Amino acid sequence: MTDPYGKASECIQFTIDDIADPFMLNDIMTIGRQYTFSLWLMSDSEASLSVSGKTFMSNNTWGEHFVTFTASGTDLAINFETVGVYYIYHPQLEIGNKATDWTPAPEDVDASI
Numbered sequence: 001m002t003d004p005y006g007k008a009s010e011c012i013q014f015t016i017d018d019i020a021d022p023f024m025l026n027d028i029m030t031i032g033r034q035y036t037f038s039l040w041l042m043s044d045s046e047a048s049l050s051v052s053g054k055t056f057m058s059n060n061t062w063g064e065h066f067v068t069f070t071a072s073g074t075d076l077a078i079n080f081e082t083v084g085v086y087y088i089y090h091p092q093l094e095i096g097n098k099a100t101d102w103t104p105a106p107e108d109v110d111a112s113i
Contacts (some may be wrong), residue, residue, distance in 0.1 A: 002037070002042045003040075003088070003089055004064070005061035007055060011087050011089040012088040012089070013085065014085070014086045016080040016082075016083050016084060019067075019083060022080070023077070024075055026075050028076060029074050031071050031072065032070065032071065033068050033071050033094070033095060033097070035069060035070075035093055035094065036066055036067070036093075036096060036098060037051050037052065037092070038065065038092050038099035039090065040061065040090055041062070041065055042063070043058040043082050044060065046059050046082070047059070047086060048080055048081045049081055051077070052076070053069070078113070082087075084104040
């Protein structure tokens with residue numbers, strides 16, 4: 001797959017045929033703390049998903065999205081609102097009110113670099 005920068009890359013693919021249940025990330029936040037969730041999103045047709053009350057619209061081109069919110073619980077729900085195939089690139093949940101550029105974790109960097 002081609003990433004948002006035009007390079008061959010891997011991304012997350014979700015094939016959604018039932019929109020009744022959200023994709024849950026459990027026990028990852030502290031109640032009362034501010035977070036920003038960001039991702040690049042593309043889908044095989046017009047589609048949408050929502051995170052913490054914000055809807056991200058998608059189509060067959062990459063779009064960058066983010067939402068800042070204060071955690072009211074410890075789980076994060078990603079609600080797919082349309083059936084279809086979704087592609088997600090560099091999703092991040094980070095503390096604070098700004099979406100920062102994605103970087104690999106130090107333990108994921110090739111030691112020979």
